[in-house]
Amino acid sequence: MINPVVHITHLSLQYAHHVVLDQLNWQILPGEHWLIGGKSGSGKSSLGKALAGLEKTSGDMQFFFSESSSLPARALYVSNWYQFTNLEGDRNFYYQQRYNKQQRNDTLTVYAELMHYSKEENLAFEEVEKYLSLFDFIDFKNTQLIELSSGEHKKLQLIRALWLKPQLLIIDEPYTGLDKASRDKLNRFLEELVEAGVHLVLITNDENIPRCINRFAEIENGQIKRLPSIHHLSKEEMRKQKPLPYFLQQEAKEAADVLVHMENIHVRYGEKEVLKNISWTVRKGEKWLLQGHNGSGKSTLLSLINGDHPQAYANEIHLFGKKRGSGESIWDIKARLGIVSPELHWYFDKTAKVWQAIASGIYDSIGLFRQLSYEQQQKVTQLLDFFELTADKDRLLTSLPLGKQRLVLLARTIIKNPSLLILDEPCQGLDHAQTEHFNTVVDELCSFGKTLIYVGHYETQLPSCLDNKIVLEKGAVKTIQKIVEQTTAIL
Amino acid sequence: MANYFNTLPLREKLNQLGVAEFMDISEFADGVSALKGKKIVIVGCGAQGLNQGLNLRDSGLDVSYALRKEAIDQKRDSWKNATNNNFTVGTYEELIPTADLVSNLTPDKQHSAVIDAVMPLMKEGATLSYSHGFNIVEEGKQIRKDITVIMVAPKCPGSEVRAEYLRGFGVPTLIAVHPENDPQGKGLAEAKAYCVGTGGHKAGVLRSSFVAEVKSDLMGEQTILCGLLQTGSILSFDKMVEKGIEPGYASKLVQYGVEVITEALKQGGITAMMDRLSNVAKIKAFEVSEELKTIMRPLFQKHQDDIMSGEFSRTMMEDWANGDKNLLAWRAATGETAFEKTPAGDVKIGEQEYFDHAVFMVSYIKAGVELAFETMVEAGIKPESAYYESLHETPLIANTIARKKLFEMNRVISDTAEYGCYLFDHACKPLLADFMKTVDTDIIGKNYNEGKDGAVDNQELIAVNDAIRNHPVEKVGAVLRKAMTAMKAIKTA
Numbered sequence: 001m002i003n004p005v006v007h008i009t010h011l012s013l014q015y016a017h018h019v020v021l022d023q024l025n026w027q028i029l030p031g032e033h034w035l036i037g038g039k040s041g042s043g044k045s046s047l048g049k050a051l052a053g054l055e056k057t058s059g060d061m062q063f064f065f066s067e068s069s070s071l072p073a074r075a076l077y078v079s080n081w082y083q084f085t086n087l088e089g090d091r092n093f094y095y096q097q098r099y100n101k102q103q104r105n106d107t108l109t110v111y112a113e114l115m116h117y118s119k120e121e122n123l124a125f126e127e128v129e130k131y132l133s134l135f136d137f138i139d140f141k142n143t144q145l146i147e148l149s150s151g152e153h154k155k156l157q158l159i160r161a162l163w164l165k166p167q168l169l170i171i172d173e174p175y176t177g178l179d180k181a182s183r184d185k186l187n188r189f190l191e192e193l194v195e196a197g198v199h200l201v202l203i204t205n206d207e208n209i210p211r212c213i214n215r216f217a218e219i220e221n222g223q224i225k226r227l228p229s230i231h232h233l234s235k236e237e238m239r240k241q242k243p244l245p246y247f248l249q250q251e252a253k254e255a256a257d258v259l260v261h262m263e264n265i266h267v268r269y270g271e272k273e274v275l276k277n278i279s280w281t282v283r284k285g286e287k288w289l290l291q292g293h294n295g296s297g298k299s300t301l302l303s304l305i306n307g308d309h310p311q312a313y314a315n316e317i318h319l320f321g322k323k324r325g326s327g328e329s330i331w332d333i334k335a336r337l338g339i340v341s342p343e344l345h346w347y348f349d350k351t352a353k354v355w356q357a358i359a360s361g362i363y364d365s366i367g368l369f370r371q372l373s374y375e376q377q378q379k380v381t382q383l384l385d386f387f388e389l390t391a392d393k394d395r396l397l398t399s400l401p402l403g404k405q406r407l408v409l410l411a412r413t414i415i416k417n418p419s420l421l422i423l424d425e426p427c428q429g430l431d432h433a434q435t436e437h438f439n440t441v442v443d444e445l446c447s448f449g450k451t452l453i454y455v456g457h458y459e460t461q462l463p464s465c466l467d468n469k470i471v472l473e474k475g476a477v478k479t480i481q482k483i484v485e486q487t488t489a490i491l
Numbered sequence: 492m493a494n495y496f497n498t499l500p501l502r503e504k505l506n507q508l509g510v511a512e513f514m515d516i517s518e519f520a521d522g523v524s525a526l527k528g529k530k531i532v533i534v535g536c537g538a539q540g541l542n543q544g545l546n547l548r549d550s551g552l553d554v555s556y557a558l559r560k561e562a563i564d565q566k567r568d569s570w571k572n573a574t575n576n577n578f579t580v581g582t583y584e585e586l587i588p589t590a591d592l593v594s595n596l597t598p599d600k601q602h603s604a605v606i607d608a609v610m611p612l613m614k615e616g617a618t619l620s621y622s623h624g625f626n627i628v629e630e631g632k633q634i635r636k637d638i639t640v641i642m643v644a645p646k647c648p649g650s651e652v653r654a655e656y657l658r659g660f661g662v663p664t665l666i667a668v669h670p671e672n673d674p675q676g677k678g679l680a681e682a683k684a685y686c687v688g689t690g691g692h693k694a695g696v697l698r699s700s701f702v703a704e705v706k707s708d709l710m711g712e713q714t715i716l717c718g719l720l721q722t723g724s725i726l727s728f729d730k731m732v733e734k735g736i737e738p739g740y741a742s743k744l745v746q747y748g749v750e751v752i753t754e755a756l757k758q759g760g761i762t763a764m765m766d767r768l769s770n771v772a773k774i775k776a777f778e779v780s781e782e783l784k785t786i787m788r789p790l791f792q793k794h795q796d797d798i799m800s801g802e803f804s805r806t807m808m809e810d811w812a813n814g815d816k817n818l819l820a821w822r823a824a825t826g827e828t829a830f831e832k833t834p835a836g837d838v839k840i841g842e843q844e845y846f847d848h849a850v851f852m853v854s855y856i857k858a859g860v861e862l863a864f865e866t867m868v869e870a871g872i873k874p875e876s877a878y879y880e881s882l883h884e885t886p887l888i889a890n891t892i893a894r895k896k897l898f899e900m901n902r903v904i905s906d907t908a909e910y911g912c913y914l915f916d917h918a919c920k921p922l923l924a925d926f927m928k929t930v931d932t933d934i935i936g937k938n939y940n941e942g943k944d945g946a947v948d949n950q951e952l953i954a955v956n957d958a959i960r961n962h963p964v965e966k967v968g969a970v971l972r973k974a975m976t977a978m979k980a981i982k983t984a
């Protein structure tokens with residue numbers, strides 16, 4: 001009989017009164033590479049963490065790592081949500097921080113971080129170069145961690161894992177935030193790792209997985225349930241469509257005809273030019289798709305519109321008919337637009353309850369600092385109901401499954417019924433059904449005269465209302481065009 | 492130059508010390524309009540300068556930076572801070588004459604020199620703003636009579652001023668107008684507008700005076716905020732090691748413990764901090780703190796006296812003139828303490844453990860906060876001012892210790908605070924020597940509750956709770972904290 005790599009018996013895990021894993025039995029045999037999928041909230045991430053010893057569990061978990069292998073005999077879990085610390089171990093970051101330049105370094109550079117890691121894990125520093133170059137990360141060596149976008153952070157985490165090559169590698173949502181090219185590269189690397197003797201566990205519902213994955217499962221009632229193929233994973237139920245709350249069926253008041261007008265925009269950090277010569281006009285009612293690879297400058301472009309980027313003051317930008325830097329405050333701007341982005345989500349107040357998170361949208365604050373009027377409370381209630389979040393309203397935002405968290409942030413951003421909606425990869429980390437649901441809501445919202453800017457990588461997963469498209473490449477406009485026939489034209 | 496405070500008749504001294512009015516948010520309804528369209532020139536682009544400027548600009552105001560010529564020529568950090576964020580930067584000659592409001596955000600030690608260079612260039616009727624009143628009060632700097640002099644002092648480090656603003660909130664702020672320099676009567680309106688521009692109005696604003704701000708700020712920073720935390724950290728650590736507690740554990744318990752303990756203080760005052768202890772431990776902590784208060788009261792009074800008489804600033808300014816000889820020597824000595832040199836051990840300490848194993852720390856912090864508050868109020872400072880400069884700031888300073896111990900604390904705080912901190916520490920340790928002989932690991936290092944059945948006498952507990960809850964610092968604190976609703980959750984390392 002062959003020894004398993006991992007042998008788990010009666011593994012149980014519960015948070016407070018919520019049973020997540022219940023007497024789970026599982027074996028990973030040599031040559032097996034698993035995909036764990038299924039519904040959000042089913043316990044897949046918990047199982048991943050438990051495998052790496054990061055959860056307090058009961059039951060038995062044995063590892064039979066190869067002694068002859070040169071790879072580190074351990075299990076590594078790469079989390080879906082990565083939090084770094086600044087030099088002093090503090091975590092009071094805000095999402096706009098990477099645009100505010102301060103001479104005092106608050107976080108390590110990518111290079112210093114990798115150096116530190118190589119010492120800690122006893123890795124040869126030369127070997128990381130390969131991964132850096134293949135993920136187009138060479139230019140980032142001197143970048144501070146705080147300056148990376150969420151997609152870039154994901155790459156950095158993956159680089160660290162690929163470099164370490166642990167005998168058991170568990171990756172939670174490996175593809176979140178990666179563009180198409182990076183996903184393909186990642187899959188090739190994963191195949192290489194497997195050939196070198198790594199055992200893989202991927203936690204995802206994504207279908208574009210490396211060929212080496214040969215076992216499929218999901219968690220049902222706290223137990224592992226083996227499935228014949230990826231197509232057998234259970235899907236989230238489609239939600240019943242409810243009518244939008246009445247206040248959102250009213251067209252947002254907007255006097256300006258041109259909401260965004262930019263002329264020859266440049267954004268530089270020292271030598272590095274992040275945006276080059278961009279001109280772009282967004283008129284009232286238009287629905288834009290904004291695309292580009294990781295690092296092409298999309299988030300920076302949006303931060304200029306959202307009032308988050310100090311370099312907006314040095315550029316020719318008109319928002320809602322008023323030139324930036326002509327006496328408006330960023331709160332005047334934010335009051336008229338709503339934004340959801342991975343960074344906003346990432347740095348969101350970790351102590352906020354669901355209803356507080358939604359209510360804070362009224363004031364554009366991260367966390368709620370004021371009392372609500374009766375009318376405002378009504379809006380919160382209606383949104384909770386519309387998004388089927390009423391039962392969760394007193395839970396911490398961070399304790400919800402990712403898909404629900406995104407809905408909360410969408411609710412937060414529309415509570416003031418803004419005339420411009422900016423959705424920067426709002427469906428990152430959501431599965432197909434959740435994405436579809438999210439986009440249907442977006443389509444409906446936008447049918448009441450809203451203007452939209454939507455960032456999404458996957459052409460199949462977009463709202464259908466989009467009618468214009470701008471694509472960035474290396475900080476410059478690559479194409480800018482009308483979308484003629486809806487959706488099919490952009491496939 | 493004569494100490495401004497000392498030139499005042501007693502009545503006026505008390506008058507100015509007694510300015511403390513908590514302002515309602517409705518008083519800020521005019522927003523930034525008093526400064527709208529006016530030219531704001533900030534001198535210095537360091538921690539406060541940069542972050543206040545970023546906020547003011549994001550609030551729709553016109554901000555640029557005047558830096559000394561060397562800083563521009565050598566492209567120093569201050570120059571980079573300003574230019575990388577697309578601010579206009581120029582020399583004093585280029586920018587000051589255009590300014591409607593000049594904000595002096597250079598280090599306090601440099602204020603006299605900076606004002607001497609800047610004032611002749613300022614236009615008739617302009618406004619000069621400070622974030623700390625030392626220069627006006629202690630150095631007695633005379634400002635041209637046509638100039639309006641105001642103060643907008645955020646009670647937080649610059650990085651927090653920015654972070655809280657972008658979260659849509661702000662940090663508590665003191666504002667003041669110098670009564671000798673308000674020729675047009677526009678001082679208050681401009682101070683309020685500046686405060687709105689930095690976001691301070693959302694987190695609670697205290698109308699103060701230059702005198703009240705300086706005298707209370709000095710007292711707070713050298714006693715409870717820095718001095719007492721330094722002494723407490725060192726004494727606790729040394730005691731644990733002496734009694735055989737593992738040094739790595741002791742180091743961690745102190746370094747992160749001050750932060751965890753004062754987090755409770757921040758959210759719910761001394762009452763909340765004491766309520767984290769079991770009933771037996773709370774009674775013990777109360778007794779210990781009463782004893783500590785009796786021993787340390789004369790020292791707190793001496794500090795307050797020296798601040799009021801100007802003796803403190805006189806000797807400190809002598810040290811400035813002497814190339815900071817004392818300051819540098821004391822700083823070096825702090826770097827050599829065993830606490831500083833022992834890294835926090837790789838042990839897990841639970842959040843509650845930081846309280847249960849450090850009853851002494853809790854008692855000591857309680858004693859310090861109450862003493863600083865009582866002493867200030869006795870000296871004529873209003874409870875609101877005294878609260879900000881004692882209880883409110885303690886957690887902020889404790890955070891810096893959690894980051895990199897006393898070195899970090901002394902790096903982040905001003906030179907003035909650091910100087911006072913060492914004075915306090917040097918006097919306090921010998922004062923507590925006898926007392927410390929009686930201290931054992933039950934109140935520092937080990938769980939106080941262990942081996943006790945937890946029983947207490949009802950009457951005794953009622954009396955202790957009563958004394959804690961009805962202390963004046965708790966009364967004023969409850970009101971002021973309500974205005975600062977956004978409290979972060981407790982974090983543990």
Ligand SMILES: NC(=O)c1ccc[n+]([C@@H]2O[C@H](COP(=O)([O-])OP(=O)(O)OC[C@H]3O[C@@H](n4cnc5c(N)ncnc54)[C@H](OP(=O)(O)O)[C@@H]3O)[C@@H](O)[C@H]2O)c1
Nearest residue numbers: 535536537538539562567569596597598601622623647648
């Ligand atoms: N730090 C706090 O937590 C805090 C809180 C409230 C109020 N304050 C007050 O804010 C003010 C500024 O403090 P800070 O902590 O922001 O200071 P800081 O970070 O040390 O910055 C000082 C700035 O002033 C410039 N500077 C230094 N010496 C100068 C000189 N002789 N002439 C002209 N410029 C000079 C420096 O630039 P160059 O050296 O490049 O010229 C630097 O940009 C002080 O009054 C302080 O009391 C501070």
